[in-house]
Amino acid sequence: MKSPVTEIKQEATRLGFDVCRVASVATSPHYAEFLDWLKSGAHGEMLWLAKNPERRRDPRELMPDCRSLILTGTNYFQQDLPQRGRVATYALGRDYHDRIGSALKQLSLWIEQQYGGHQRPFVDSSAVMEKPWAMRAGLGWQGKNTMLIHRRLGNWLSLGGLLTSLDLEPDPPETDHCGSCSRCLQACPTQAITxxxxxxxxxxxxxxSIEHPGPIPLEYRRPMGDRLFGCEDCLSVCPWNRWAQATRDAHFQALPRPDLREMLAWDDSQFRQHYRGTPIFRLKHSRWLRNICVVLGNVGGPDDLPALNQAGDSSDPLIREHALWAISEIRQRQM
Ligand code: B12
Ligand code: SF4
Ligand code: SF4
Structure with missing residues (x-):
């Protein structure tokens, strides 16, 4: 007879997860470092991370009868379509929260029917420290770029999982395979990996480009280059990506994006219509146009000036100021 963990992993594969591993509940690994990180202010304006930090101390803070964690990884790797402005790979298609969230609900229901207990899904937004827990469950290791790296899928996996009241046989933890490599530290354009x-x-x-609500600080506008949404230089250079295969999940397939000039003229409802159901939607119209202006400031040419001039008349001060910056950058390049 197969063990419950073997059967759960088979069901997870059937539901579309690429990897699934189990850990026994305990205090969250690296919780002390997480508190140090908050103390140093490195979280910037992500104030939700600093609010009730003790919720991350132990999964039992979220679910008192939690006995085990089931961690899942979903491959999202693919190449972007050739167009101006780079979008992080995880955000090229439809929102992973929807896809993974609904597959986790199905897995939770299946486990309840087979083995009882109760389960609580998490994906990204909950107070579960997903990377350290995924390492504890043997799904991969946390690399020097801080990402969870899987031996076969590399950096390109979204995490999620279930807290469960079932006492499941844990998998052995993964060990660090970064060795003497430091490519990610060297590749970072802003030395953010300190x-x-x-x-x-x-x-x-x-x-x-995603979380920060206000103007992009001037010192980071040129380094932002053609990054419209997110950054992944420290992921792309990792040698552990060499066996990565493109995802076959239609939900993640890259959606076409109009050219930057066209999107710069969009009003709020056009933005919503185009990006509803994608990770870009939560950026909202104003910050999307802010990012387009920065990218045009870095890679645009004289043909982009009329669209930028129009954005420079926007009633939104965030868009207006970034458009004026972009115009001045393009003009400086023409001189
Ligand atoms: C906040 C957050 C961010 C922040 C902070 C990033 C970060 N490194 O944590 C920002 C906005 C910058 C961000 C960016 C990105 N994110 Co993010 N993010 C999160 C979130 C919501 C919380 C992570 C967290 O707690 N950070 C706090 C810090 C302190 O944690 P940490 O960096 O892991 O730091 C630990 C280490 O320093 C460790 N530590 C200290 N010393 C040592 C020594 C050793 C040897 C080891 C192993 C560890 C270690 O202790 C700390 C505490 O765990 C998670 C989802 C979740 N709920 O977990 C997604 C998550 C981490 N993000 C994800 C992704 C995909 C990204 C981006 C690639 C998106 C993009 N392309 O733009 C970038 C990658 C940038 C990068 N290099 O990290 C994925 C990562 C998947 C994976 N394979 O790892 C997650 C898991 C979301 C998901 N469900 O898939 N993110
Ligand atoms: S995501 Fe980009 S800016 Fe952030 S640490 Fe990685 S390379 Fe540096
Ligand atoms: S690039 Fe090198 S150091 Fe950075 S995460 Fe990958 S293996 Fe580790």
Whole structure:
């Protein structure tokens, strides 16, 4: 007879997860480092991380009868379509929270029917420290770029899972395979990886282009280059990506994006219509146009000036100021 863990992993594969591993509940690994990180202010304006930090101390803070954690990884790797402005690979298609969230609900229901207990799904937004837990469950290791790396899938997997009241046989933890490599530290355009395994979000272009609410600080606008949404230079250079295969999940397939000039003229409802159901939607119209202006400032030419001039008349001060910056950058390049 197969063990419950073997059967759960088979069901997870059937539901589309690429990897699935189990850990026994305990205090969260690296919780002390997480508190140090908060103390240093490296979380920037992600105030939700600093609110009730003790919720991350132990999964039993979220579910008192939790006995085990089931961790899942979903491959999202693919190449972007050739167009101006780079979008992080995880955000090229439809939102992974929807896809993974609904597969986790199905897995939870299946486990309840087969083995009883109760389960609580998590994906990204909950207070589960997903990377350290995924390492504890043997799904991969946390690399010097701070990402969870899987031996076969590399950096390109979204994490999620279930807290469960079932006492499941744990998998052995994974060990660190970074060795003497430090490519990610060298590749970071803003030195946001301040030391191996340490990331200062305030310097990170993924943070600045997605989470940061206000103007992009001037010192980071040129380094942002053509990154429209997110950054993954420290992921792309990792040698452990060499066996990565493109995802076959239609949900993640890259959606076409109109050219930057066209999107710069969009109003709020056009933005919503185009990006509803994708990770870009939560950026909202104003910050999307802010990012387009920065990218045009870095890679645009004289043909982009009329669209930028129009954005420079916007009633939104965030868009207006970034458009004026972009115009001045393009003009300087023409001189
Ligand atoms: C906040 C957050 C961010 C922040 C902070 C990034 C970070 N490194 O944590 C910002 C906005 C910058 C960000 C960016 C990105 N994110 Co993010 N993010 C999160 C979130 C919500 C919480 C992570 C967290 O707690 N960070 C706090 C810090 C302190 O944690 P940490 O960096 O892991 O630091 C640990 C180490 O320093 C460790 N440590 C200290 N010393 C040592 C020594 C050793 C040897 C080791 C192993 C560890 C270690 O202790 C700390 C505590 O765990 C998670 C989802 C979740 N609920 O977990 C997604 C998550 C980590 N993000 C994810 C992704 C995909 C990204 C981006 C690639 C998106 C993009 N392309 O733009 C970038 C990558 C940038 C990068 N290099 O990290 C995925 C990662 C998947 C994976 N394979 O790892 C997650 C898991 C979301 C998901 N469900 O899939 N993210
Ligand atoms: S995501 Fe980009 S900016 Fe952030 S640490 Fe990695 S390379 Fe640096
Ligand atoms: S690039 Fe090298 S050091 Fe960085 S995470 Fe990958 S293996 Fe580790």
């Amino acid at each position: 030391a191996p395994y340490q990331l200062d979000a305030r310097r990170c272009l993924a943070y600045l």
